[in-house]
Amino acid sequence: MSRLPQDLEARLAAAAPAGVEFxxxxxxxxxxxAWCGLAAAADLSPVAxxxxxxGARLSMITCTMPSAPEEEEEDEDDDDxxxxxxxxxxxxKETPKSFGGTPLDGTSYEIDYHFDIAGDxxxxxxxxxxxxxxPSLTPLFRNADWHEREMMELYAVAxxxxxxxxxxxxxxxxxxxxxxxxxxxxxxxxxxxxxxLWERLLAGKKGAA
Amino acid sequence: MSTxxxxxxxxxxxGPLHVALEEPMYFKIDVQGETVSHVxxxxxxxxxxxxxLTTKRSMYQNVVLTERICSLCSNSHPQTFAxxxxxxxxxxxxERGIYLRTVADEMKRITSHLFNVALLVHLVGYxxxxxxxxxxxxxxxxxxxSIFGNxxxxxxxCIGGVRYDLDDKSIAYIKGALAKIEVExxxxxxxxxxxxxxxxxxxxxxVLTHADAITCGVVGPVARxxxxxxxxxxxxxxxxxxxxxxxxxxxTDGDVWSRAMVRLEEILTSIDLLRVCLRDLPxxxxxxxxxxxxxxxxxxxxxxxxxxxxxYYLRTNDTPQPERVKWRVPTFMNWDGLRFMLxxxxxxxxxxxxNSIDPCLSCTER
Numbered sequence: 132m133s134r135l136p137q138d139l140e141a142r143l144a145a146a147a148p149a150g151v152e153f154x155x156x157x158x159x160x161x162x163x164x165a166w167c168g169l170a171a172a173a174d175l176s177p178v179a180x181x182x183x184x185x186g187a188r189l190s191m192i193t194c195t196m197p198s199a200p201e202e203e204e205e206d207e208d209d210d211d212x213x214x215x216x217x218x219x220x221x222x223x224k225e226t227p228k229s230f231g232g233t234p235l236d237g238t239s240y241e242i243d244y245h246f247d248i249a250g251d252x253x254x255x256x257x258x259x260x261x262x263x264x265x266p267s268l269t270p271l272f273r274n275a276d277w278h279e280r281e282m283m284e285l286y287a288v289a290x291x292x293x294x295x296x297x298x299x300x301x302x303x304x305x306x307x308x309x310x311x312x313x314x315x316x317x318x319x320x321x322x323x324x325x326x327x328l329w330e331r332l333l334a335g336k337k338g339a340a
Numbered sequence: 341m342s343t344x345x346x347x348x349x350x351x352x353x354x355g356p357l358h359v360a361l362e363e364p365m366y367f368k369i370d371v372q373g374e375t376v377s378h379v380x381x382x383x384x385x386x387x388x389x390x391x392x393l394t395t396k397r398s399m400y401q402n403v404v405l406t407e408r409i410c411s412l413c414s415n416s417h418p419q420t421f422a423x424x425x426x427x428x429x430x431x432x433x434x435e436r437g438i439y440l441r442t443v444a445d446e447m448k449r450i451t452s453h454l455f456n457v458a459l460l461v462h463l464v465g466y467x468x469x470x471x472x473x474x475x476x477x478x479x480x481x482x483x484x485x486s487i488f489g490n491x492x493x494x495x496x497x498c499i500g501g502v503r504y505d506l507d508d509k510s511i512a513y514i515k516g517a518l519a520k521i522e523v524e525x526x527x528x529x530x531x532x533x534x535x536x537x538x539x540x541x542x543x544x545x546x547v548l549t550h551a552d553a554i555t556c557g558v559v560g561p562v563a564r565x566x567x568x569x570x571x572x573x574x575x576x577x578x579x580x581x582x583x584x585x586x587x588x589x590x591x592t593d594g595d596v597w598s599r600a601m602v603r604l605e606e607i608l609t610s611i612d613l614l615r616v617c618l619r620d621l622p623x624x625x626x627x628x629x630x631x632x633x634x635x636x637x638x639x640x641x642x643x644x645x646x647x648x649x650x651x652y653y654l655r656t657n658d659t660p661q662p663e664r665v666k667w668r669v670p671t672f673m674n675w676d677g678l679r680f681m682l683x684x685x686x687x688x689x690x691x692x693x694x695n696s697i698d699p700c701l702s703c704t705e706r
Contacts, residue, residue, distance in 0.1 A: 158427075162576040164640055188557050190642075191668035193653045198663060245640055245651060250575030252640050254653075274557035274673055285391075300384040300705050310392060 133163040134249040136185060143167050146181040147174035152230045163251040170231030172242075172257040176266045179244070179255070183271050187246040187253070192268075192278035194286050196311065199226075199237030233258035240288050244268070264289035285310045348372055354690055356385045361691055362459060363701040365675075371687055379682045381675055387705040394665040399425055399634045402662065403498055410669065410703040411492040412452040415444050416645035418497035421665070423578060424654035425499045428637035435622040437501030442580040443617050444488075444496040444504075445643075446610040447514075450521065451480040452646035453561075453603040453610075456698040457528070460600050463692040464541045469531070476524040483517045486510075499634075501627025511618050518611045525607045532601060542597035546681040546693035549594055556676045560648020561602040562697050566594035572644035579643075583620075584613050596689075596696040603698075633660070647671055647698050669703035 133155065136142065140153040149171035157163045169175060226236045233239045238261040246253045259265050267290045268275040279290045280299035287308040290296065301309065313336065315329060349372050356364040364385040370378040390409055394402050406417040419441060426433060433441070458473035481491045487510055488494035496502050506514070532538055548558070553566035563570055571588040573581040589605040591598035638655045648670030655664040674697040681693050 160577045160582050188554075190557075190649065191651050191653065191666065193664070193666040195655060195664040195666075198657065243653060245653065247649075250570075252576070252642065254640055272557070273555050274676060276676070277672060278668075298384070300387040302384065309389075314389075314392070 133157055134251045135163055135165060135253065136248075139165070139185075139253075140167075142181060143178060146177040147171070149174050149231065165251065165253045166256065167253060168230040168256045169258075172259050172263065172265050175244070175255070175257050175268070176271075179268050179271050182246055182248070182253070182255075185248060187248045189244065189268065189272040189274055189278075190247045190252070191245040192275060192282060193243040193245065194282040194288060195241050195243070196237065196286070197229075197235050197239065197241050199235065229258040230256075231258055233260050240265075240286060242282070242288070259288055261287075264291045266291055267293040269293055269295075283307075287311060349377065352687070358691070361694060363694075363699045365694075365699065365701055367678075367682075367690070367694075369682070369687075369690065374687050376682050376685045376687065376690065379679050381678065383675075383701075383705060385705075386701045388702075390706040391666065395661055395663065398660040399656070399662060400499065400631060402665065404495075406665075406667075407493050407495065407497070409667075409706060410700055412455065412700065413448065413645035413647060413650070413669070413703065414493045415448045415496060416643050416650050417667070419445065419579075420641050420643045420650050420652040420667070421654065422497050422499045423641040423643070424639040424652045425634050425656075427639040427641060428654065428656055429499075429632055429634045431500050431628060431632070433501050434625045434627065436505075436624045437626045439580045439617050439621050440502040440504065440506065440626055441497065442584070443506070443514075443614060444494060444502065445579065446614050446617070447480065447484060447487075448494070449610045449646045450607050451477055451484065452698075453607050454480060454521075454525075456695070457600050457603050459695055460542070460596070460692065461538065463695055464538055466535075466537050469535075473528065476521060476528075479517050479520050479524075483514060486513065498627055500630065500632075501625070503627070505626050506618075506621065511621070514614065514618060518614060522608065522611050525604060525611075529601070529604050529608075532597070532604065539597065541689070541692065542595065542600065542696075544593070544595050544597075545689050546596045546685060546696055547594050548677050548681050550592070552680045553594065553677065556673065556680070558648075558674050558677045558697075560644070560646075560670045560674070560698075561599055561606065562670075562674045562677055563648065564588065564590040565598035565602045567592045570649075572642050572649050576642055578641070580617060584616055586613065596693060599696045599698075634662075645670060647700060647703075648674070667706075669700065671697065671700045672704045675699070675704065 143151050147169055152168035155163055155165035226234045229235055240259040242257045242265055244255040267279055277299055279293055283290055284298050284301045351370050354367040354369055355361050356366040366382040368380040369376055397405055403418045406421045407414050409417045454477040458470055462470035484494055485491045488496055496504050548566045550567040553563050553568050569590055573586055574588055587609050589602050591602055634656050636657050640653050642649055642651045651668050653666040657663045685693055
């Protein structure tokens with residue numbers, strides 16, 4: 132039996148006028164894990180306010196860049212909207228879209244807000260296109276602070292209205308958006324290597340792309 | 341009053357390398373005389389980019405990598421990661437594996453809690469008792485080494501179960517070691533309730549109120565000592581916790597002493613849970629004895645590490661490497677609580693209060 136409110140889906144839909152994509156699953160231990168995709172990232176703030184009222188605890192924020200599907204095969208992304216006919220009819224190069232229409236071409240962001248409600252888990256998913264922004268949840272959930280600061284240094288995603296948008300772990304001298312770049316392993320571990328090796332590797336990388 | 345032109349407010353650095361701090365965190369502390377007036381926390385001294393590395397390793401290699409995120413909760417990371425992979429792939433862990441996972445988890449909890457409380461006594465300045473507590477912890481460390489072949493990274497977990505097994509001889513050995521630890525921990529609790537030196541330094545010091553604990557979203561013993569009655573093992577059970585007599589300990593004062601007491605009481609509960617696990621240990625295989633491909637999907641899993649809730653988010657695709665692995669460790673949440681605990685504290689208590697959240701920086705920064 133789920134500890135999430137019975138009418139949670141309806142209340143989330145009421146808070147997010149652009150639409151939600153809700154699913155929930157209860158495991159054999161009786162723990163429910165629910166997912167709520169938002170059609171518009173701007174609906175995040177009212178949804179978060181609703182969850183705050185419900186006594187939810189913000190547990191984690193995950194930012195990802197869903198990779199572009201490979202061109203040869205039909206890559207069925209889990210977070211894709213279910214309208215498969217659009218994909219089938221479209222030209223092979225047609226970019227798949229998230230629920231809500233953000234292009235999933237490898238440059239968009241998916242930001243997952245993992246909440247705990249009385250022991251059950253609810254993940255609210257917002258999609259942000261490259262160059263877009265997402266409202267900060269820190270004014271509502273104080274503990275979003277570090278998550279959002281970490282997100283801002285790992286990705287080039289803009290978090291608007293963050294009260295203290297300093298670097299968290301990375302020094303200011305390090306270029307931003309480190310997870311969007313190829314960082315050679317020797318750079319990552321601060322090790323030395325010959326220049327020739329890297330020129331060969333990077334040339335090979337370009338050839339493969 | 342002062343006739344000298346000396347400012348009353350100073351800004352002092354504590355860390356990142358400091359004789360009394362166990363972890364390389366930099367605190368910029370404004371003091372007024374001997375009293376802390378403002379705390380700024382500056383992180384980033386142990387950032388290793390493990391989140392990036394996970395996407396370059398296969399799912400099965402990541403079980404090994406995640407174990408190396410932290411040493412004291414080294415069992416919780418691969419376990420929660422494996423739980424996520426199992427959820428995506430629909431893998432059922434055999435019953436014996438489920439119990440053995442719980443056994444490994446609780447053994448690690450005992451030694452982790454003992455380490456933290458012993459360090460607290462060290463920071464109080466009661467060195468003989470500190471050494472005695474570390475000696476007792478050695479019984480637990482010897483137990484880990486004897487069963488798993490290693491004292492910290494015990495390598496017990498794999499996707500689909502565990503990588504070790506117990507026989508009658510090892511079960512008898514564990515029971516013997518637990519009996520020794522139990523007597524000593526009961527003694528620790530008595531000491532903590534009566535010893536003047538410990539009480540004077542820890543009672544009413546570093547208070548985190550219930551309301552602030554909720555606001556900061558702190559987890560684990562830090563939350564429970566401030567009256568937040570939450571334990572993942574009870575709230576969102578996994579492994580064998582749904583069929584064990586789990587007692588969740590709490591306190592309401594939210595001070596350094598309460599946090600230590602919660603940990604000491606949890607050690608006794610861990611011993612009880614271990615005894616039930618060893619008594620009820622079902623037969624059969626310990627893992628699925630297979631390495632299936634993990635299909636594309638996503639999962640969120642949680643477990644109660646010694647320091648509190650660990651949450652993993654895993655997204656897989658068609659490749660052997662995961663597309664994204666993200667996790668949040670309890671200490672990541674608990675640092676913020678320090679701003680409240682250190683407010684108006686004495687400079688001499690800073691290191692002790694920092695220790696009372698059982699901080700783990702290698703976990704926090706990954």
